[in-house]
Amino acid sequence: MILDDRLKQISGVNKKFSNWSKVFECKPELFFMPENEDDIIKIVELAKRYNKNVRAIGAGHSPSDLACTEGLMINMDNFNKIIEIDSENKTVTAEAGTRVYKLNEVLQKNGLALSNLGSISEQSIAGAISTATHGSGINFGNISSQVIRLTLLTASKGIINCSADENDDVFKASLCSIGALGIILKVKIRCESAFKLESKQFPMKFNDILNNLDSIVNSAEHVRFWYFPHTENCIIWKADKTIKELNPPKQNYFKDYIISFHLYQFLLYILRYFPSKLPLLNQKMFNYKFSQEKQFVDDSYKQFNFDCLFPQYTSEWAIPLEKTKEALEKLYDWINNNKENVFVHYPVEVRFSDKDDIWLSPAYNRKVCYIGVIMYRPYDKPVSYKKLWAVFEKIMRSYDGRPHWAKAHTMTTIELEKTYPKFKEFIKLQKSLDPNGIFLNSYLKRHLFNQMDVKAKL
Numbered sequence: 001m002i003l004d005d006r007l008k009q010i011s012g013v014n015k016k017f018s019n020w021s022k023v024f025e026c027k028p029e030l031f032f033m034p035e036n037e038d039d040i041i042k043i044v045e046l047a048k049r050y051n052k053n054v055r056a057i058g059a060g061h062s063p064s065d066l067a068c069t070e071g072l073m074i075n076m077d078n079f080n081k082i083i084e085i086d087s088e089n090k091t092v093t094a095e096a097g098t099r100v101y102k103l104n105e106v107l108q109k110n111g112l113a114l115s116n117l118g119s120i121s122e123q124s125i126a127g128a129i130s131t132a133t134h135g136s137g138i139n140f141g142n143i144s145s146q147v148i149r150l151t152l153l154t155a156s157k158g159i160i161n162c163s164a165d166e167n168d169d170v171f172k173a174s175l176c177s178i179g180a181l182g183i184i185l186k187v188k189i190r191c192e193s194a195f196k197l198e199s200k201q202f203p204m205k206f207n208d209i210l211n212n213l214d215s216i217v218n219s220a221e222h223v224r225f226w227y228f229p230h231t232e233n234c235i236i237w238k239a240d241k242t243i244k245e246l247n248p249p250k251q252n253y254f255k256d257y258i259i260s261f262h263l264y265q266f267l268l269y270i271l272r273y274f275p276s277k278l279p280l281l282n283q284k285m286f287n288y289k290f291s292q293e294k295q296f297v298d299d300s301y302k303q304f305n306f307d308c309l310f311p312q313y314t315s316e317w318a319i320p321l322e323k324t325k326e327a328l329e330k331l332y333d334w335i336n337n338n339k340e341n342v343f344v345h346y347p348v349e350v351r352f353s354d355k356d357d358i359w360l361s362p363a364y365n366r367k368v369c370y371i372g373v374i375m376y377r378p379y380d381k382p383v384s385y386k387k388l389w390a391v392f393e394k395i396m397r398s399y400d401g402r403p404h405w406a407k408a409h410t411m412t413t414i415e416l417e418k419t420y421p422k423f424k425e426f427i428k429l430q431k432s433l434d435p436n437g438i439f440l441n442s443y444l445k446r447h448l449f450n451q452m453d454v455k456a457k458l
């Protein structure tokens with residue numbers, strides 16, 4: 001490939017990419033770090049000229065090969081300006097590579113905040129939107145649903161501005177487009193006045209939660225719970241807006257760092273050889289760290305986020321809200337009674353999200369319960385997870401589940417077509433905006449275009 005001086009300046013070769021959990025990796029032919037829109041346009045032109053796959057990445061946090069490419073990889077980290085903060089109308093416009101944590105800090109300084117966030121804020125704003133990253137709150141949509149305007153660079157139609165009033169179809173499709181439609185250049189997001197949240201975390205028995213599910217889900221603005229596999233125990237986390245004085249959590253070096261991080265990781269490592277002891281570890285960690293009630297008041301974005309500890313395998317699906325109880329009962333039964341010696345790390349995480357009208361959002365047209373399972377990789381070492389995944393996915397499928405796009409899954413194109421009413425329209429739009437498929441990587445070919453032989457590199 002012949003590169004002009006500017007492209008040479010912002011490119012590199014022999015760069016290996018691996019995602020946050022170091023499970024998926026790839027070696028792009030060329031790696032770019034653009035600083036402005038013109039740079040990105042040039043890279044896409046280069047991809048078109050040489051018919052190369054081109055992929056933008058944010059923080060590389062997706063637990064799958066979604067961000068991988070063997071073609072041209074665009075790291076968006078240097079395309080990260082906050083373009084405008086409109087305090088009166090409570091909106092922010094930012095370049096696509098802006099990390100969510102930076103957005104949080106700048107918004108806070110300007111008296112604004114995002115309404116809802118996921119468990120971390122490391123993501124780039126475009127990366128978070130591209131996979132419909134969500135937090136928890138039955139009347140709160142995912143981050144994509146907070147976007148009011150988006151600018152997309154496409155292969156066939158150049159730059160498209162879209163919103164509910166302009167190119168509405170492109171807007172609804174690109175709000176969760178897993179990199180398939182083009183490169184998101186900038187987004188305008190609806191915010192609200194900066195706010196504090198008062199959170200309460202307390203233990204509760206699994207059956208008590210299921211027997212009071214409706215009232216629990218609606219008992220606060222934001223509610224999530226964790227189940228500790230092989231035990232009866234859960235913790236509930238609830239948060240509501242407050243005007244109370246700040247009362248943030250105080251770090252306890254010994255408890256939070258030595259025991260709950262280092263010792264815990266070491267024990268997970270040892271139990272790779274003695275997995276039948278995992279139920280005991282789950283119970284002990286619950287007793288040590290989670291059996292007491294906790295209550296804090298802090299800035300919203302600090303409350304939404306928490307420490308996700310170490311790299312992990314993870315699978316998460318969204319099922320219709322009304323199926324939550326049945327699905328969790330099935331999962332609980334299997335975890336506690338399986339004869340295959342499968343032992344599961346905590347937490348099984350349960351969250352809730354409002355419905356939206358974004359074509360490929362797992363919450364399209366339905367309020368959902370997200371259920372996630374994880375298996376940690378202590379010191380980046382593998383642990384067995386495939387049997388758990390197979391059973392978990394089977395249960396989720398049986399309740400018309402939709403997988404989180406960022407997280408590795410086995411849904412076929414035919415299955416996706418069935419569960420997403422707008423799937424075919426999305427594919428039609430994809431083909432018209434990207435006729436030569438330069439934005440399609442292995443993940444997208446596999447799941448959107450039925451090429452099941454395009455395996456993920458594990």
Ligand SMILES: Cc1cc2nc3c(=O)[nH]c(=O)nc-3n(C[C@H](O)[C@H](O)[C@H](O)COP(=O)(O)OP(=O)(O)OC[C@H]3O[C@@H](n4cnc5c(N)ncnc54)[C@H](O)[C@@H]3O)c2cc1C
Pocket residue numbers: 020021055056057058059060061062063066067076096097117118119120122123124125126127128129130131132133134135178179180182183184185308404406
């Ligand atoms: C520890 C951890 C905690 C997490 N917590 C949550 C959570 O609470 N809730 C939740 O829903 N998810 C969660 N996730 C998943 C995470 O939010 C998603 O994987 C998100 O997409 C990651 O953003 P990123 O910037 O790292 O994007 P990447 O992983 O780099 O990319 C994701 C996708 O976005 C595309 N993309 C990135 N930038 C652009 C662009 N400018 N234009 C077009 N496409 C682009 C990529 O091509 C790729 O398809 C978590 C992940 C981890 C590792």
